[in-house]
Amino acid sequence: MRQLFVLILSIALIGVTISSCNNKKKSKKRTPKVQKVQVDTVVQPVVEEPVVEETPVVEEEVEVIEENTKPQKYFIVKESFESKKNAEAFSEKLKAEGYDSRVLLCPFDYYRVTYKGFTSKKEALRVMREDRQKEGFEDVWVYIYLGL
Numbered sequence: 001m002r003q004l005f006v007l008i009l010s011i012a013l014i015g016v017t018i019s020s021c022n023n024k025k026k027s028k029k030r031t032p033k034v035q036k037v038q039v040d041t042v043v044q045p046v047v048e049e050p051v052v053e054e055t056p057v058v059e060e061e062v063e064v065i066e067e068n069t070k071p072q073k074y075f076i077v078k079e080s081f082e083s084k085k086n087a088e089a090f091s092e093k094l095k096a097e098g099y100d101s102r103v104l105l106c107p108f109d110y111y112r113v114t115y116k117g118f119t120s121k122k123e124a125l126r127v128m129r130e131d132r133q134k135e136g137f138e139d140v141w142v143y144i145y146l147g148l
Helices: 002-029 084-096 121-131
Strands: 057-060 074-081 102-106 110-118 141-145
Touching: 074 084, 074 102, 074 121, 084 102, 084 110, 102 141, 110 121, 121 141
Parallel strands: 057 141
Antiparallel strands: 074 110, 074 141, 102 110
16 A cells, blocks of 8 residues: 555656646747837937036145235235245236235245235135136136135
8 A cells, every 4th residue: 555655646746747847848938928119219409518617726824925915815826936036026027017916935835926815715716717818817826825
């Protein structure tokens, strides 16, 4: 009886295994349904955004070389020199042209020659942008004086 039960159980397992293999083969042969979808393309005109130029602003502590300085914190720099003599000569040239030029000693022994000073950062940046439109002033930048 036990042998008969084992025999029937073995035949049943073999049958189940064979039938499941046949199902796998059939499922592999099935092709998936493909649905065609119409896609409408919308072409939108390319709108270029205006290029915004970043304004260079450098913050350093400085020592004012000239006396009678006004309580200004923002200066427009025209040139920088390693030599104090060259910086002072260029400052005198700017003064002769009517500018309120100053020489500022900055870290790393550079002398910044400025020609305008402001108490307002906003005003300094506005004037700098205007001055950059003038010939010979395309590279000016705002220097923030931290030594007040």
